Structure formats: C-alpha cells, structure tokens
Amino acid sequence: MQFKALCTDIDGTLLDKNREISARTLDAIAQLPRYFPVILASSRMPSAMRHLQGTMERLQNPMICYNGGYVIHFNGHEEEYEQLDTVKIPLNICHHIQEISDGTDIHVSVYHEDEWYAPQDDFWTQREITSTKVKPVIRAWQEVLPDWQSRQAGAHKVMCMGPAEEIDALFKALEKEKNEDLHLYRSKDTYIEIAPKAISKASALEQLLKKKYDIALSEVIAFGDNYNDIEMLKAVGHGVAVGNAREEVKAVADEITASNKEDGVAMMIEKHLL
Known part of the structure; x- marks a missing residue:
C-alpha cells in the first residue's frame, strides 16, 4: 500500500x-x-x-x-x-464540572486555544509542566469564567486530576449526567481528560x-x-x-x-x- x-x-x-x-x-x-x-x-x-x-x-x-x-x-x-x-465545551458545562469538583481534592485545569489556566501551582500543575514543557496561567475558575463569557470562549479541554477514588466518582457522575455532551478519557486512574462529544x-x-x-x-x-x-x-x-x-x-x-x-x-x- x-x-x-x-x-x-x-x-x-x-x-x-x-x-x-x-x-x-x-x-x-x-x-x-x-x-x-x-x-x-x-x-x-x-x-x-x-x-x-x-x-x-x-x-x-x-x-x-x-x-x-x-x-x-x-x-x-x-x-x-x-x-x-x-469545537469547544460550552461554559455552562465547564461550570458544572467545577461545581461538582468543589469540596474535593480534584485539580481542574481548563484550556482554550493556546491558553492553559490552572487553579493553583500544586503537584498536578508541576507534573503537567514537566510532561508538556508549558507553563500555565494561575487563575481561579471564578476569574476565568467572566473573561471567557466576555470573549464568548469555551474549553477545548478540561483536565481533572486528583485522588483515584475522587476521580472515579467524578467520572461516574459526568458519565451519567453529561454522556451525550462529553468524551471522558481515563489515561490514568488519577486523570480525566474531557473533550466535546462531537x-x-x-x-x-x-x-x-x-x-x-x-x-x-x-x-x-x-x-x-x-x-x-x-x-x-x-x-x-x-x-x-x-x-x-x-x-x-x-x-x-x-x-x-x-x-x-x-x-x-x-x-x-x-x-x-x-
């Protein structure tokens, strides 16, 4: 061939x-x-x-x-x-992911075009920096959301990282609630990479x-x-x-x-x- x-x-x-x-x-x-x-x-x-x-x-x-x-x-x-x-994940779904991650030890990073926003410089942030050779902007979701709303942006990817049991619970919740909207990839038991279903x-x-x-x-x-x-x-x-x-x-x-x-x-x- x-x-x-x-x-x-x-x-x-x-x-x-x-x-x-x-x-x-x-x-x-x-x-x-x-x-x-x-x-x-x-x-x-x-x-x-x-x-x-x-x-x-x-x-x-x-x-x-x-x-x-x-x-x-x-x-x-x-x-x-x-x-x-x-193709992007709508802001309302991004916000939903953030809401159900509140109160857990899950780190939620969001990506738009060539922008990466991490909530804090923690173990997960440093791990991604090492893997990808890119540094994020440290910015809480509460600050990212109004900026993206004004630009009519959305997330090309949402990355959730954290303890395996909490990641598993988040995966099951999103699979049940947003299965028609999202692709959920488990590259490791401590990771979920989220992309648009389309x-x-x-x-x-x-x-x-x-x-x-x-x-x-x-x-x-x-x-x-x-x-x-x-x-x-x-x-x-x-x-x-x-x-x-x-x-x-x-x-x-x-x-x-x-x-x-x-x-x-x-x-x-x-x-x-x-």
Whole structure:
C-alpha cells in the first residue's frame, strides 16, 4: 500500500522513556520527503506540540490538538496560523464540572486555544509542566469564567486530576449526567481528560486531510496507544498500536509494533515508508 501521510499520538506512542523523540525516530522522520505530512494528534495544547514539530523540523505541518477539538496549521510561520476546526465545551458545562469538583481534592485545569489556566501551582500543575514543557496561567475558575463569557470562549479541554477514588466518582457522575455532551478519557486512574462529544482524532484527521492535502484516510498510517486513539486506528488505511498500548487498542490495530521505549514508531516508518 502506498501511504501518503503519517499521523501519530504523542505521549506513550511517539515519545521515549525520557519524554523525548528518540534519535532513531528523528532520523526515520528526516528521511521522509518534505511534502509528506507528519501530523501530531494529541490531547495536548498547541504550545506543548509546537516544540516537538520543531525538533522533527516539521513546522510546516498541521497539528490536531485536544483530541481533535482544535486543528491548526502554522504554514511554517511562528506567529501566523490557519484555524482548520474548533469545537469547544460550552461554559455552562465547564461550570458544572467545577461545581461538582468543589469540596474535593480534584485539580481542574481548563484550556482554550493556546491558553492553559490552572487553579493553583500544586503537584498536578508541576507534573503537567514537566510532561508538556508549558507553563500555565494561575487563575481561579471564578476569574476565568467572566473573561471567557466576555470573549464568548469555551474549553477545548478540561483536565481533572486528583485522588483515584475522587476521580472515579467524578467520572461516574459526568458519565451519567453529561454522556451525550462529553468524551471522558481515563489515561490514568488519577486523570480525566474531557473533550466535546462531537470530536475525535479520526474526525479531525479526516477534515484536515480533505482541506489541506486531498488525501483519503485509507492512505494514512497512524500510531496510538490509548482509548482516544481507537477510532483513528480503525479509520485509517493502516493502524498501528505500540507494544505498550492498551489491549483494546491492540485489538483494533492492523499491526502491533514495539513499545514507545523501544522505537516502535521508527521501526514502522523504516518498514513501510522508507
């Protein structure tokens, strides 16, 4: 099969044990033609993905942020970018999440475009800074809400982090009350990543390919490890699960490669694209 694009998840898939792109993976990507799109698809915000594009020397390629809620293309320029799609969680639902988290030890961060607001500089904030190399604005929800109301903004992502039992209770409450409105991703038992129900990496990738490249999903090779990658791996021409992927992801994949710590993505680029 002749692939015309590559799309990959970041955390647990593309990055190695040091949360970097390994030398072998960078070398494999460098051998791909400049016209061949290498698309990052993640729950991350743009700033947490842009430096990885720079490391790959792929600043001209688009990115799928927030699991498909925000799709942008910088056209190779640092400041100017084209917004290809944006889908947000309405403010009333954001406020509801905040209300039911009050009185718990759950940290609720909210994201809009390339803005990250954290309620305080705590263990969870520092953990995300370490993972993403981005720093938030420390601002309570009571201050964020009127600002977003005046701008008619909403959340591209809400991230809830805290004790496993409290996160589990929040997950069950939101699943019961807001299942028709929200995607709820449990990347760990202490995390819930919340996105609009209407989006996915698969739907975002399909739109992006039509708008920018006239490439079909069947002409894409994609990589993933977690629940939010399942639809994407099923939709593309060749879906690859890394060796450390959840069993549900491996079950839908066309092929299973080595783990992210063993250059699984690089192996598949070398096998199928070079």
